[in-house]
Amino acid sequence: MPLSARGRQVAGDLRGATSGVSAGVLGCEIARHDELCVGCGRCVSACPTGAMRQDDWFDPAQLFSAPAGTGRGALAAALRRIARHEPRGPFRVPDRVRTFRDILFSADLCAGCGACVRACPTGAVEALPVPVGDVEVAPRGLAPVGAGT
Amino acid sequence: MNVPAVATPEATAPAVAAPEASPPAVAAPEARVPQARVPELGASDVTVSEVIADSADGERSIIAFLCRECAYSAADAAGNARTPLPPTIRTIMVPCTGRVSPLHLLAALADGADGIYVAGCLEGQCHYRVGNFHALDRVAFVRRLLESVGVEPERAAMFTMSAADTPRFVATARGMDATISRLPRLPRS
Numbered sequence: 001m002p003l004s005a006r007g008r009q010v011a012g013d014l015r016g017a018t019s020g021v022s023a024g025v026l027g028c029e030i031a032r033h034d035e036l037c038v039g040c041g042r043c044v045s046a047c048p049t050g051a052m053r054q055d056d057w058f059d060p061a062q063l064f065s066a067p068a069g070t071g072r073g074a075l076a077a078a079l080r081r082i083a084r085h086e087p088r089g090p091f092r093v094p095d096r097v098r099t100f101r102d103i104l105f106s107a108d109l110c111a112g113c114g115a116c117v118r119a120c121p122t123g124a125v126e127a128l129p130v131p132v133g134d135v136e137v138a139p140r141g142l143a144p145v146g147a148g149t
Numbered sequence: 150m151n152v153p154a155v156a157t158p159e160a161t162a163p164a165v166a167a168p169e170a171s172p173p174a175v176a177a178p179e180a181r182v183p184q185a186r187v188p189e190l191g192a193s194d195v196t197v198s199e200v201i202a203d204s205a206d207g208e209r210s211i212i213a214f215l216c217r218e219c220a221y222s223a224a225d226a227a228g229n230a231r232t233p234l235p236p237t238i239r240t241i242m243v244p245c246t247g248r249v250s251p252l253h254l255l256a257a258l259a260d261g262a263d264g265i266y267v268a269g270c271l272e273g274q275c276h277y278r279v280g281n282f283h284a285l286d287r288v289a290f291v292r293r294l295l296e297s298v299g300v301e302p303e304r305a306a307m308f309t310m311s312a313a314d315t316p317r318f319v320a321t322a323r324g325m326d327a328t329i330s331r332l333p334r335l336p337r338s
Contacts, residue, residue, distance in 0.1 A: 078258070078259035079259070079294065083300070088297050088298075096283050096285075096286035097289075
């Protein structure tokens, strides 16, 4: 599944870092673009297997890679003006602050269903098709039709 | 933002195009007139630099975000009673402290304030149920954020008080003023 129009537009302004690529077993690989993430947590609520999780910690360095023109970018711009050194983190986030939390992604739990991609409002989660030759047939769960006969 | 420039079109008509957009120097003489009204967050286009524009050179400035239901009433009563308050305190009224986001606090520091504090209702007495709890945690978050980039976390604080507790408002304002006076002015790039 390609990036959304908004995600493409914002990604165009970036250095183009990609992180957290996982091999999904259902349909696709999930790639997260941390610098586009606004921490809303919709991917976490959408995930059926618990592969996406909101952490209790936040790494302020993530703010500094946010694109200008977004809320996180504005926050980073203000912080950069008064900063004495590069941000040192991560630190624990108070309970009621929900958006400034690292999103943890466990590749081994991910089924590759793409629910997080549809839920993401900024196009920070991308689903990449698995190359046909790499597809393992049913590595766990049901055996493929015709197997063992 | 550019209102002062619009107000005097004839006087500066020939040269309006260039200076209008860029320098705060043009707007400074008008902005330095102390403001009688209290800017309300979201209801006006007042910026932090305008709010603190009349502070003397080298004087600290502290932005106080006051809840309309509680802390602002306390501040109002302090004003009516002519209680002397530190000249560094600038107040901004908010409908509820739950409206204040980390961006408001950090932008205030980045735009010229040396300290900020949020004053809201007592725990459990927020008129919108949980706004002050959200503000408490956001201020705590901002303090950790400041700490992570090497800025003193004491520059941000949160207090709670009832609408009738004028002495507490005065005490917190003076306490904050004392804290910020001990710190150097906040350097900016």
